[in-house]
Amino acid sequence: MTGVVSWYGPLIDLSAAASHVGGFVQLLASVRRVLPHQEQNATTGRTYHKTIIEVGDDTRSSFSVSLWSSKNSSTIIAGDVLLLQNIRIVEFRNGLEGRASQISAVQVLLNSKDLMSPEGIGELITSCKVGDSTRSKLRKVAEWTLHTKCALRESYHELQVISKNWKAKEKESTYFLLISELLSQSKTCNVNVYACIGKIVLVTSPTSHFKGHLSVIDKHSLKEHHDIVRDFITAGCKLCGSPLHQTSLHGESTFAIDCPNNPKYLHVLGQIYKPFMIYVCDQSGQVPLLVRNKAAEILFSNIIADDVSECYNSYQCMLLETYESGNSSTSGMIDDTGNKGMAKRRRIEQKPNFHLIWLIMIRCLLNQRNNSPFCFQISVNPEKNVEDGRFELVSLTMPIP
Known part of the structure; x- marks a missing residue:
């Protein structure tokens, strides 16, 4: 002041x-x-x-x-x-x-x-x-x-001891921070935190940019996001996670010329997860983590954006062809559209429905507070603000059911 x-x-x-x-x-x-x-x-x-x-x-x-x-x-x-x-x-x-x-x-x-x-x-x-x-x-x-911090730290370490659903490698002696301790980090480093996911914030969604408010997804509002695939997935670089179409503060379309994650500086284009934020919390507080494409794949149990997009688009095409086939039959037109649609449906049903699995995975993540916390590995960049990606998700370990 x-x-x-x-x-x-x-x-x-x-x-x-x-x-x-x-x-x-x-x-x-x-x-x-x-x-x-x-x-x-x-x-x-x-x-x-x-x-x-x-x-x-x-x-x-x-x-x-x-x-x-x-x-x-x-x-x-x-x-x-x-x-x-x-x-x-x-x-x-x-x-x-x-x-x-x-x-x-x-x-x-x-x-x-x-x-x-x-x-x-x-x-x-x-x-x-x-x-x-x-x-x-x-x-x-x-x-x-x-006094409160000391009590939280003691109960937190007790929780780590009594948890029984972690993989054996996670029981190695690794130092874990409370979120309140994470927030005070002033040096560039990687840290580990046990925490639960509270909500997902789509910071680059069309809803966010054009209507002026963030699109927040939690377990109560998930049903309201009817076109969630478009909110999460776009064309971009699979290595650095940069969307192909992103808008600057001045309304201009921007895309990084060089890929920082490729020795040849070339982007590898495909379908990627847009950068988004997840809010994670423990007994001591809450913090937003920036999640880019590679970390998002780990978060969603190694389901890549290409598979989700392909299954989603195939399902939409199947619905459209079924609808057109029904109209053709009603008008008396006879062709093999219906047979082709049935054949395509059988081919799709033989593959895992990654779109449906991905939706179930999101729902499980948002309901995860009722289960044991995840182990998050977080990259700290003190030059950024908390809301702009000061803390970025590197990887996480899923609890064993």
Whole structure:
């Protein structure tokens, strides 16, 4: 925060939020999760963005606050301790939440990396330029955050010990991070995380680009995506995962001249999975992972986009030919279209229906929270923002049924 913001309400504990419905308050709390959220104004057609954060303090472990997306809110990660100024408490869906307004402000008092260990916390709190009452609350929240992180880490390692459905090679001594620890990584590296998949975000779908909002797929909205193959699959390079037709910020069609994954710098064209995001979560938080073509193939149990597209197109052609054959028979026309359609159907039925298998796989992934977590290998690029692919999926290990 660059300037001084006047307070239009008291600094309160989260447990006291019910006593301030309709009014402005100041909140000092630790971030548990960050949930990027986009909405569209149906009247004007303009898109406005909000970031929903789940925070907690020493009096209440979970409370949601919605912020207008800005440079400050986009840098907030799980584990940060925030001073949320001039937040209105409102009733929402039979509960309470905090909402930012034009007079609101957000200040990061302690970064998540500052709270990795208790050493030096007292000095950081003392040097914070806040009032005595705010500093007292900051100390309580910092101690609560440290205690919570330790408890999560212990229960997390216990979970790893009692899990029985991992392959033998995964039981080798490998260090796994919590998502809250992953978010604080500041160096380029590959890390391992145990987590579950919460939702899929199609960041390059036609819905996303032309209508101004992300296309989000979870287990509740999967049925609404009738043309899901087009959302996921397009022509592009099988090696680097670059779509053949992608649009720049200025509306121009762009395609990389050289392939970074080929020593000869040549693209290998075919059907690929478009880059998309998966939101993965554990007990400590949630993070979006960028998924490119090769990682998507691993995610979908080695089902390649070519096979899905071929089965989908064959099925559509079969339906069209069956429909045309029916019309021909109705009008009295006699030809061998029906026989050809039957023969083609028999040929298709002899091959695995990769399209159907792929759809079932997506449904299983989105219902995976009820099962054991996956082991994700993640590439960290600290030069990118979290929403732009700072964390990219490299591979994952599937649990054994």
